[in-house]
Amino acid sequence: MSTNETGASQQAADELEVALADLARDTTRRPLLVALDFDGTLAPLVDDPDQSRMLAPATAALARLATRSDVRLALVSGRSVADLHRQAQAPEGTLLVGSHGGERGRVGEFGLEREPIRLEPEQADLLTRIGAGLTTVARGRDGVWVQHKPAAAVLHTRMAAAADADLATAQALALAGSLGVDALHGKDVVEVAVLRATKGMALQALRAELGSVVVLYAGDDTTDERAFAALTDADVTIKIGPGETLARLRSADPQAFCEQLARWADALAP
């Protein structure tokens, strides 16, 4: 990292520290919705999504936040709700938003409470065609594989050589275009879904239902930009890692963010 980059990164960390300290002190900004992306925010990115684990400071922060009556906690992920529940091991009471807003659930006393997704016959048929098309794109390419979710299929290219990844990505985007559906192009993934849901729509719905005065949202990927876009200057928006963003604040990586989140959760005014 150059001296300039180190300076910018320290300035961003300082700005986040100040914004979080203000939010911790100011009890008029309650009820507060703390909504957090999972992969790349609370858990570092890894090759195998089944091996993702929440960082220890994130686990501590969530446990602390879940005990507060003036804070609601939500995880907002591209994963299915069942997958998010299994991987995140979030505390009881945590709201779970999966499939980029297409699914909702809650961590209950006896485990996951949720409404399973029910697809219309034509949506189920479209999902089959998406899965088959992406499987054809992945075939014969080392490190390219397809993940099947309740309302989407995802082409993963993280483990592929750059040339293979680029070609497979372009073909997946073209497939979505030919089927007349939107594709989400995230970090080493192209996700093609049969539901028109975004994290932004999900956050707006949650805020209205819960009557939240302020929303704190943190995320790392392109799909999180839809969440940032749905929030206002009175909210606290945090981009994890580098890249263009609509968020007002930044944290360098999941470890730095989770450590800051844990300190903040401890510092919230009683």
Ligand SMILES: O=P(O)(O)OC[C@H]1O[C@H](O[C@H]2O[C@H](CO)[C@@H](O)[C@H](O)[C@H]2O)[C@H](O)[C@@H](O)[C@@H]1O
């Ligand atoms: O909204 P998120 O919680 O960030 O979920 C988005 C996608 O996360 C997963 O993929 C990402 O994490 C994987 C594990 O670290 C990584 O291998 C992959 O490259 C990342 O894109 C998940 O597998 C996808 O289904 C989610 O849509």
